[in-house]
Amino acid sequence: MVNTAGTIQFKESPSIASTAVIVGPMEKDSPFADSFDEVLPLENEKDETFEQGNSRFIEKACSLAVRKGNEQMENIDVFIGGDLINQLSPTNFAARQLAIPFLGVFSACASSMESVILGSLLIESGNASSILAGASSHHPAVERQFRYPLEYGSQKPGTAQWTVTAAGFALLQKEAKNSPIITHATIGRVVDGGQTNPLHMGAAMAPAARDTIERHLMNTNSRMADYDVIMTGDLGKIGLSILKEMFQDENSGVILQDAGAQFYGENTFFNSGASGAGCSAAVFFSHMYKQLKNGVYNRVLLVATGALLSPLTFQQGETIPCIAHAIECRMEKRG
Secondary structure (H helix, E strand, O other), X not given: OEEEOOEEEOOOOEEEEEEEEEEOHHHHXXXXXXXXXXXXXXXXXXXXXXHHHHHXXXXXXXXXXXXXXXXXXXXXXEEEEEOOOHHHHHHHHHHHHHOOOEEEOOEOEOHHHHHHXXXXXXXXXXXXXXXXXXXXXXXXXXXXXXXXOHHHOOOOOOOOOEEOOEEEEEEEEEOOOOOEEEEEEEOOOOXXXXXXXXXXXXXXXXXXXXXXXXXXXXXXXXXXXXXXXXEEOOOHHHHHHHHHHHOOOOOHHHHEEEHHHHHOOOOHHHOOOEEOHHHHHHHHHHHHHHHHHOOOOOEEEEEEEEEOOOHHHHHOOOOOOEEEEEEEEEEOOOO
């Protein structure tokens, strides 16, 4: 394992053996819907709180990822996950049901890639052989906590994004057969561009995405053109356009993509696109994973972005610090 200014090179080939993505009813019309494992008809069932609904999505995604990887839950060494709700309540309660060793993480909407990086490090060090890693978000729960309860009926500007209801998790193993391997990871730095508007997350997170991508390219001696796709987490349409303007690379217009900008297609109901910790997790662990498995892509950089604000810091007039964590994946066939 080599570490250069936050970029880790993995020597032991941690692999994404299987994945599972469970989404809510509003996500059924996503362009990525055919890659999702299951679309549930309700975000929360009768007599179920929003947080309990979120936990149910997590449990289903984790169980399915393990089953698709031909594993047993009791053989999983560690479960690593996070969400956006106070004290990670949904993930904590899902961990209670899964009953395996648990590490809760929080990097807001960048939590999915933080989970994968930590899991890869455990595999690289020889201290684990099977890891569940990922993240989730739940639209009604997040809206109530960070903005207004849905019943309030507040109107949003065009810069706003729609928090997806989704749970995306991956089963990480050492040298899994015919599976994408994680060759490098770059741990994000907290970057604050001075933004204060919680309904314009794309502008707030774009500088953090740029910082991580630039450091990753420099530390791996790579160019943007070396990748099939560099996909960020949930900058949305406006944030993605800002990120592209930040790069002078002539390939940025084609290679740079964003899960949030594409999640709901061109449906203007969702304003600037999608957000939430489950947004990048859902796209990375469904569409992007399948593109690698099917040989459409051979080398990709997945960069999940997160805004590290809270309702309290916003009320106190703080600016919005942000972070972006990245993993580089390649497809290498093994017998």
